[in-house]
Amino acid sequence: MRKVRFNWADFIIWFVLGLFAxxxxxxxxxxxxxxxxxxxxxxxxxxxxxxxxxxxxNYSVVLMDDDxxxxxxxxxxxxxxxxxxxxxxxxxxxxxxxxxxxxxxxxFQIANLFTMFFSGGLIPYFMIIVxxxxxxxxxxxxxxxxxxxxxxxxxxxxFKGLPEELRExxxxxxxxxxxxxxxxxxxxxxxxxxxVALWLATGFWNSYFSTMVYTRxxxxxxxxxxxxxxxxxxxxxxxxxxxxxxxxxxxxxISFAAIVIATIPILLVYxxxxxxxxxxxxxxxxxx
Amino acid sequence: xxxxxxxxVISNSKKDPEHEKKRKRKWTGRDITxxxxxxxxxxxLAVFSYxxxxxxxxxxxxxxxxxxxxxxxxxxxxxxxxxxxxxLLDPNFVDALVNTICLNLIMLLINFPxxxxxxxxxxxxxxxxxxxxxxxxxxxxxFISWVIFGGMIIAMTDMTTGIFNPILxxxxxxxxxxPVNLQGADYAWATIILSSLIKxxxxxxxxxxxxxxxxxxxxxxxxxxxxxxxxxxxxxxTLPGIASTxxxxxxxxxxxxxxxxxxxxxxxxxxxxxxxxxxxxxxVYQTGISQRRYSYASALGLFNSVISVTLLLISNFISKxxxxxxxx
Numbered sequence: 001m002r003k004v005r006f007n008w009a010d011f012i013i014w015f016v017l018g019l020f021a022x023x024x025x026x027x028x029x030x031x032x033x034x035x036x037x038x039x040x041x042x043x044x045x046x047x048x049x050x051x052x053x054x055x056x057x058n059y060s061v062v063l064m065d066d067d068x069x070x071x072x073x074x075x076x077x078x079x080x081x082x083x084x085x086x087x088x089x090x091x092x093x094x095x096x097x098x099x100x101x102x103x104x105x106x107x108f109q110i111a112n113l114f115t116m117f118f119s120g121g122l123i124p125y126f127m128i129i130v131x132x133x134x135x136x137x138x139x140x141x142x143x144x145x146x147x148x149x150x151x152x153x154x155x156x157x158x159f160k161g162l163p164e165e166l167r168e169x170x171x172x173x174x175x176x177x178x179x180x181x182x183x184x185x186x187x188x189x190x191x192x193x194x195x196v197a198l199w200l201a202t203g204f205w206n207s208y209f210s211t212m213v214y215t216r217x218x219x220x221x222x223x224x225x226x227x228x229x230x231x232x233x234x235x236x237x238x239x240x241x242x243x244x245x246x247x248x249x250x251x252x253x254i255s256f257a258a259i260v261i262a263t264i265p266i267l268l269v270y271x272x273x274x275x276x277x278x279x280x281x282x283x284x285x286x287x288x
Numbered sequence: 289x290x291x292x293x294x295x296x297v298i299s300n301s302k303k304d305p306e307h308e309k310k311r312k313r314k315w316t317g318r319d320i321t322x323x324x325x326x327x328x329x330x331x332x333l334a335v336f337s338y339x340x341x342x343x344x345x346x347x348x349x350x351x352x353x354x355x356x357x358x359x360x361x362x363x364x365x366x367x368x369x370x371x372x373x374x375x376l377l378d379p380n381f382v383d384a385l386v387n388t389i390c391l392n393l394i395m396l397l398i399n400f401p402x403x404x405x406x407x408x409x410x411x412x413x414x415x416x417x418x419x420x421x422x423x424x425x426x427x428x429x430x431f432i433s434w435v436i437f438g439g440m441i442i443a444m445t446d447m448t449t450g451i452f453n454p455i456l457x458x459x460x461x462x463x464x465x466x467p468v469n470l471q472g473a474d475y476a477w478a479t480i481i482l483s484s485l486i487k488x489x490x491x492x493x494x495x496x497x498x499x500x501x502x503x504x505x506x507x508x509x510x511x512x513x514x515x516x517x518x519x520x521x522x523x524x525x526t527l528p529g530i531a532s533t534x535x536x537x538x539x540x541x542x543x544x545x546x547x548x549x550x551x552x553x554x555x556x557x558x559x560x561x562x563x564x565x566x567x568x569x570x571x572v573y574q575t576g577i578s579q580r581r582y583s584y585a586s587a588l589g590l591f592n593s594v595i596s597v598t599l600l601l602i603s604n605f606i607s608k609x610x611x612x613x614x615x616x
Binding site: 213 | 323327328330332333335337342357361406409412413418421422423426427429432439440443448450451518519551555572582585588590593596597
């Protein structure tokens with residue numbers, strides 16, 4: 001066994017990595033401190049690590065904002081429905097594509113791969129959205145995202161690695177392909193499905209482009225779009241709120257509180273993300 | 289009985305694959321189901337990927353400022369390559385193109401190798417807990433939206449309330465009478481590069497860490513016997529070991545020379561830095577969606593796609609010739 005002793009190379013590596021980790025963490029600390037600070041006091045500057053004049057007013061304003069909750073609710077709904085639909089749709093296709101005996105398999109594969117490299121661009125896509133009646137429609141958040149070639153390939157690669165005998169046994173029992181997919185392949189593929197589900201969920205949760213381009217916002221506003229407006233346009237609706245509460249806040253500190261609240265769900269699933277994401281990447285890279 | 293027939297069918301089909309290939313198999317219910325399942329992807333792609341390609345005819349029509357996009361598409365008169373000429377001669381486009389290419393080239397030099405270096409460093413840490421802590425912290429920003437992360441960057445670079453101005457003042461690079469504005473045009477590229485670095489390095493390194501962990505340990509042992517030090521092992525064993533992974537990502541990066549993260553640029557843009565932060569993705573949005581210059585933006589999009597695919601094909605070709613590695 002190697003002796004453990006002080007070593008300059010080790011020290012530098014530890015230091016560089018540690019420094020980078022702290023730099024990556026710092027923006028969250030900055031915003032967290034600001035979110036608990038009095039608004040006017042924050043404007044004077046100097047809130048870098050800890051709040052100076054502690055207040056919960058920023059959170060109160062955000063939590064009492066109906067628009068915030070509306071956007072939050074929309075995003076939760078989009079994330080939940082979108083992730084489930086996309087996972088089912090993509091894995092059905094992946095199942096068929098993973099079968100060697102699939103007819104026209106090459107054709108299917110080329111037709112899929114081509115779209116990964118060549119796209120029509122924003123305007124023609126926008127036109128299709130309008131043509132399908134998806135413009136300013138809740139479904140614009142779900143339908144265009146139910147399938148992704150990349151995710152299909154990841155799941156397909158995992159399916160290919162499952163033992164062939166399981167399927168053969170099920171065929172003997174007279175199970176249909178759909179039944180084999182649902183009762184054998186899906187339960188055995190939890191690691192890859194969890195990975196893709198988390199990719200999808202963070203994608204849905206973090207997106208604001210669709211709201212901005214394919215809707216008139218309003219009722220269809222999403223959380224990230226709401227935050228984007230707050231950050232870019234310093235737009236905060238404090239109508240009808242307690243004046244003493246408003247006095248303790250500014251649009252900046254309110255946006256910090258909103259940012260913190262919007263980050264909490266990611267923080268809650270982060271342990272799972274850590275566990276599955278790395279695995280998923282490996283599944284994709286080793287076999288793909 | 290049923291069982292035996294099925295088993296027989298399976299063993300027969302397995303016995304002679306050559307024979308099976310020549311003879312045309314009959315379509316069974318299973319074939320139809322499988323083709324049906326796979327066709328779902330065609331249905332989706334036909335609508336959301338292939339149909340838009342037909343929409344590209346708009347790039348050859350005079351359809352700017354149309355009131356109704358669909359009507360414009362159908363009725364606007366053809367105008368050949370006028371839209372392409374229009375954007376190629378447009379100084380705004382040229383600015384966006386220059387920003388896009390310069391920023392992407394700088395990022396190719398800095399942001400592309402950074403995760404590789406990070407993975408090599410992580411690989412040198414023997415303490416598992418420290419490794420885990422560093423990875424947990426440095427991966428986190430990846431999962432946060434650009435709206436939130438950009439909001440944090442904007443707050444931190446603010447002239448009066450941010451953290452950077454006091455530091456700059458302390459070391460004499462800025463003064464209270466004549467403060468540096470980090471949100472201005474002069475610092476826009478640095479902000480963009482550094483913020484992508486902080487957000488992307490940890491996560492970007494995961495793929496390389498995975499590739500490194502699958503390398504053969506015996507090679508390291510052999511190198512140790514030959515007296516190789518850590519640095520030599522990293523350069524002569526680890527790097528060549530992950531070269532194919534690096535190649536794939538390099539090719540994808542090169543083909544993305546005209547692409548940028550819309551989310552990142554849009555949130556970090558302001559009226560002061562727009563001259564330095566306008567890139568093609570945001571420019572297409574601005575002209576096509578905000579200004580309704582449908583044909584102009586379609587032509588721009590087509591230009592963008594063609595260049596990207598060409599870059600991918602060329603870089604893949606060169607990579608295959610020189611290193612024998614490619615994406616396909």
